[in-house]
Amino acid sequence: MKIEKAYCIVTCPGRNFVTLKIVTDEGVYGIGDATLNGRELAVSAYLEEHVIPCLIGRDPQQIEDIWQYLAKGAYWRRGPVTMSAIAAVDMALWDIKAKIAGLPLYQLLGGKSRSGVMVYGHANGRDIPETLDAVGHYLELGYKAVRAQAGVPGLDTAYGIARGKLFYEPATKGLPEEQIWSTEKYLNFAPKLFEAVRVAHGPDFHLLHDVHHRLTPIEAARLGKSLEPYHLFWMEDPTPAENQEALKLIRQHTVTPIAIGEIFNSIHDCRELIQNQLIDYIRTTVVRAGGITQLRKIAALAELYQVRTGSHGATDLSPVCMGSALHFDLWVPNFGIQEYMRHTPETDEVFPHAYTFADGYLYPGDVPGHGVDIDEKLAAKYPYERAYLPVARLQDGTMWSW
Numbered sequence: 001m002k003i004e005k006a007y008c009i010v011t012c013p014g015r016n017f018v019t020l021k022i023v024t025d026e027g028v029y030g031i032g033d034a035t036l037n038g039r040e041l042a043v044s045a046y047l048e049e050h051v052i053p054c055l056i057g058r059d060p061q062q063i064e065d066i067w068q069y070l071a072k073g074a075y076w077r078r079g080p081v082t083m084s085a086i087a088a089v090d091m092a093l094w095d096i097k098a099k100i101a102g103l104p105l106y107q108l109l110g111g112k113s114r115s116g117v118m119v120y121g122h123a124n125g126r127d128i129p130e131t132l133d134a135v136g137h138y139l140e141l142g143y144k145a146v147r148a149q150a151g152v153p154g155l156d157t158a159y160g161i162a163r164g165k166l167f168y169e170p171a172t173k174g175l176p177e178e179q180i181w182s183t184e185k186y187l188n189f190a191p192k193l194f195e196a197v198r199v200a201h202g203p204d205f206h207l208l209h210d211v212h213h214r215l216t217p218i219e220a221a222r223l224g225k226s227l228e229p230y231h232l233f234w235m236e237d238p239t240p241a242e243n244q245e246a247l248k249l250i251r252q253h254t255v256t257p258i259a260i261g262e263i264f265n266s267i268h269d270c271r272e273l274i275q276n277q278l279i280d281y282i283r284t285t286v287v288r289a290g291g292i293t294q295l296r297k298i299a300a301l302a303e304l305y306q307v308r309t310g311s312h313g314a315t316d317l318s319p320v321c322m323g324s325a326l327h328f329d330l331w332v333p334n335f336g337i338q339e340y341m342r343h344t345p346e347t348d349e350v351f352p353h354a355y356t357f358a359d360g361y362l363y364p365g366d367v368p369g370h371g372v373d374i375d376e377k378l379a380a381k382y383p384y385e386r387a388y389l390p391v392a393r394l395q396d397g398t399m400w401s402w
């Protein structure tokens, strides 16, 4: 069997997605997600210009060798563009291998370790009452875990606040939106939010929160400590994770569990945090971290240190990534939780998929492969539209981490 052709499909059914399709000489094909939010065309160009020509004629079943070839062969290692491109190839090849075997992908990985994949939804509101309603809505839908984010009094915008009820989308068309941030206002407000959530909805569900890289180490320590009474499942990205030493300081002060890694793209980014037990959950996901092939090495490393997985699953990770992640989640022994931000109906139509939601769990389905396809004719009706994530500044104009 040989790879006969491969190409990228760029589509914007409400937001941009880049999908790689690999077709074999025997007619079996696989697809992979290559979406990098706000930098989409860099990955499609990397694939079209530099990767696809090297794939033609190769045996699609040699997944590990192709991974090593692309990761080591470029000489220029790592980075979000490179690793998203490699991930797309890897996802498509696992899809092909599972289709040839006639098995759902999780069976090739080692079979089921659980009956379903626990997911968390995003409850957002402009203020505390709206956020409480949103948490209640998710609990009514059967969710066992909910992430809560609310607008901070005195700030016009805050990370994680939805424009629609179930479909939070941070990227906007045109140039990047500029948002204003105040750590002082946020730190005073956050404990009030979580107290209100626990008073209104009780202790019997997992509660999560994303700090989105906004704090300094000592501020993060203060936040973690102040949230301890509300028993968070995790506090995510408390500080920018380039400075991994910072986590030691945070750990000295708080037992609020920590999740990091949605922007990591290699096992080397995760290694120190895992080996030093500075995090509790590793957030790497299939498209960002080089595909299933590298993600399972990251998970195996994490397993040694009782660090569990909590894969990123925002709307910029396409249904193709979500489908692949769910097979991984169903198998991986040290599974923690899976983020699940629902895609819009337009996106779901472009990407028909076998996964289903019921009572707080996602199920990848049992069709051969990862169970997600792309309707190319429909995709062609939604041409690419430039869009960016916002940027953040402090009130005096200083650039900050968004």
Ligand SMILES: O=C(O)[C@@H](O)[C@@H](O)[C@H](O)[C@H](O)CO
Binding pocket: 037, 170, 210, 212, 262, 313, 314, 315, 316, 339, 389
């Ligand atoms: O935890 C999350 O879901 C977020 O951090 C994401 O919404 C993130 O901002 C986007 O995926 C960026 O593309």
Ligand SMILES: [Mg+2]
Binding pocket: 210, 212, 236, 237, 262
């Ligand atoms: Mg996040």
